[in-house]
Amino acid sequence: MEGYTRAILELYGSAQECTPGEFSEHTMHLMQRVLPFDSGASVQAEFADGGQMVVRSMLAFNQPLDKLRDRSGLTEPDPILVKAFNQRGRSICVAVDGMDQHKHHEVITYARKYEVEQSLVYIPAAAPAQEPGLIVFWRADTRRPYTQADLALADMIMPHIFQARRINNRLASSAQRQHQALLLISDLQGCLQFSDDGANRMLQTEWPQWTPPELPPAFFRSLRDSSNGHYTGRTLAASISVHGRHVHILLERRSPSAQLTPAELSIARLAVTGATYKQIAAELHLSPATVRNQLHRIYTKLGISNKTALAGRLNQPA
Numbered sequence: 001m002e003g004y005t006r007a008i009l010e011l012y013g014s015a016q017e018c019t020p021g022e023f024s025e026h027t028m029h030l031m032q033r034v035l036p037f038d039s040g041a042s043v044q045a046e047f048a049d050g051g052q053m054v055v056r057s058m059l060a061f062n063q064p065l066d067k068l069r070d071r072s073g074l075t076e077p078d079p080i081l082v083k084a085f086n087q088r089g090r091s092i093c094v095a096v097d098g099m100d101q102h103k104h105h106e107v108i109t110y111a112r113k114y115e116v117e118q119s120l121v122y123i124p125a126a127a128p129a130q131e132p133g134l135i136v137f138w139r140a141d142t143r144r145p146y147t148q149a150d151l152a153l154a155d156m157i158m159p160h161i162f163q164a165r166r167i168n169n170r171l172a173s174s175a176q177r178q179h180q181a182l183l184l185i186s187d188l189q190g191c192l193q194f195s196d197d198g199a200n201r202m203l204q205t206e207w208p209q210w211t212p213p214e215l216p217p218a219f220f221r222s223l224r225d226s227s228n229g230h231y232t233g234r235t236l237a238a239s240i241s242v243h244g245r246h247v248h249i250l251l252e253r254r255s256p257s258a259q260l261t262p263a264e265l266s267i268a269r270l271a272v273t274g275a276t277y278k279q280i281a282a283e284l285h286l287s288p289a290t291v292r293n294q295l296h297r298i299y300t301k302l303g304i305s306n307k308t309a310l311a312g313r314l315n316q317p318a
Contacts, residue, residue, distance in 0.1 A: 007034050008160050015164035020194030021185040021246035023168045024059040027161055035153055037137035039063045044133045057192035057213045065189050067114045076106050080119050089125025091154035093146035115140040122158040184249040190220035202251050206235050234259060257314055259301055267294050272311040
């Protein structure tokens, strides 16, 4: 019990001192001392009825990123996740040896590919929309099953982990608001460990087909390889800084006018006054055809199709 008390105090202390990425990693090391395991994951996700999971960010602990990529290719429901979802608020354990070989052959093959034999999973009891996510610890040895004592200990400490994570995320969100930018944290391979809906929406505006938790490859590669650690896109600007095993990315929305060249901006400002191609051409000493082509290029850049929408975008703040 003394070890449990020390762990709780350390947990809440780290929630106030660490960045979200550092907090998740510290929590894994802490739990490994309290409840030994070989690998694990701390996941922020949304759940649909039946336990289908959409991952927003995660820390993969002693597991390769390929494990996450391969998981997205599974075609059958994960019985471990379904059981944990149906028993939210309680720690559950599942041994791969005990799973139906015919019904769950794909999941069993996947688990053993990554040396998973024993799983301990916890999903909070609160409504998933209020407290999304899960924590899972894996053991590779069939001779080291999780015991009832392990489950009882996990049931005591897991709610504190999620409470401490809420505190940690709230402090991080408060700090980023002071900088007028949105913070993302990933590992060195570009797997998100911390983000919020606002940051995710900004990335999805720039890359409509993107889904978390892996950052858009072109975006992460450009940031990582940039000589000054900056990226400027169509709708956002970003800067990167590396802190040990964690990558901090600050996102800022670009104003629509910042997406246009000076020449395009001059044409756009005249166009929204109601000026015709000929009038704009005369004002800027261009041909009407050049004005028409430039204006169509402006529409394409801003994702719009008429002057009314153009006026709205030019008046839109960053």
